[in-house]
Amino acid sequence: MHDTLEAFAIQLIDLSHPEPDGSRRLIPERELCARLDVSRGALRERLSQLEYIGVLSRRQGHGTYLQAPGPDVIRTYFTTMRALGFLDSTEIAEAREMLETVVAVQAARRATAADAERLRALVDEMVACTAAGDHDAATEADLAFHAGLFRIVDNPVFTMVHTGLAYALQQAMHERRARAIAAETPDADGRTETDTIHYPVVDAIAANDPDAARDAIRRHFEIHSLITLDTAEEAPA
């Protein structure tokens, strides 16, 4: 078992059979051991690594499957690094904002009218939730809006990284949003600045105007940044 993980993974393809849903079912672990001439313990160590990165799932009493990883594959990666103090929230938040900026610009280049409408609907929903006092739902809609930007650009690497960063920041984002809401004075329509700042982003994307999108998302982060939210974490070292 001194192969690289990718070499090991490739071997598994030949030791599996296709399923109707597009995944591939591996032969049972005990057979795999025999075929690869390795003990079950060593095999399971490798399988658990592949499971960790989301390309493999195991169900007791059912089987083991090779599958396309979901968008949250990188999630545990960042949350673990953050939990151990090897990344702090400031660094994660900074990366997220730079990522969203470039994605908003790219989305403005690529968005169809339908894409823009979907985005606008999400902002409308967020505003409605805020007006109704349901801040948790509003935060959900907020997250959906940002995920929507990535959906337009439709690059799996960016989507995975962004999803992972969003998870790692989730706690901080909820707290920050609650604080922002509390500090803001709603206008006549019950909208907070946090809500309305999203519309220029939608407008720019609907107009396919990358430069306007860059300005709008930048203004958004100016009043809604998570950077420097908490820097008091300490590394375990």
Added chain:
Amino acid sequence: MHDTLEAFAIQLIDLSHPEPDGSRRLIPERELCARLDVSRGALRERLSQLEYIGVLSRRQGHGTYLQAPGPDVIRTYFTTMRALGFLDSTEIAEAREMLETVVAVQAARRATAADAERLRALVDEMVACTAAGDHDAATEADLAFHAGLFRIVDNPVFTMVHTGLAYALQQAMHERRARAIAAETPDADGRTETDTIHYPVVDAIAANDPDAARDAIRRHFEIHSLITLDTAEEAPA
């Protein structure tokens, strides 16, 4: 062992002792099993996951250490996904170019004169290598230049992601560069377009001009893109 990986990792901190180099040495596996009330096999499955993401290293006959992950932690992640066909080179290349674009812009905001000089030296070296006919060394210098952009911005998330993407593209990049060099006609100084296109990036960064940096890096990718390099890969499904 139904904890999340980050919860498990946090437990380990208390079961380790600091080392002079800043890492933390875990107590032996057999003791860990007893303390965590779990079998060695199950424990090792978890440890191998942490090892995979680079926050833990194991040396036979030596010990197990918690450590800060290096910049290449995400490498196996992308290479494995690519090997299994869940990511293709086009997607990886696109992400890399968008990432480098935003990083070049940010670098232009933050770069000191010393930063810019380091970058310029790398391009000079690349040009010298090309002129001397050492295309491998030139490619190395090229990679170092792009890594240098990330060093200026100094965000560990971006650095990790970029390093991982670069690894996953390494083969493709070498091939592409060899092809580009072969197709180009050097100018009077023996410089190819691939070489000289880097200087405007350095100039923009030295001038702390983000907009110029964006234009320069975009022009760079227009003649040096890896996107659509190969799209003939097939998913194992």
Added chain:
DNA sequence: GGAGGGAGATTGGTCAGACCAATGTTGACA
């Protein structure tokens, strides 16, 4: 005949103990 349920098979999850392999440590010997 159809629905429900239980026995058994399948398969991943865990455990225990042993031995192998690499590394570090100690102390005897030249």
Added chain:
DNA sequence: TGTCAACATTGGTCTGACCAATCTCCCTCC
């Protein structure tokens, strides 16, 4: 004092067994 062999430490692997969740199939009962 330097060298090296024996031993201790520690991660790496193997074997075989049993547990737990799930599925399959057939029997029973309505």
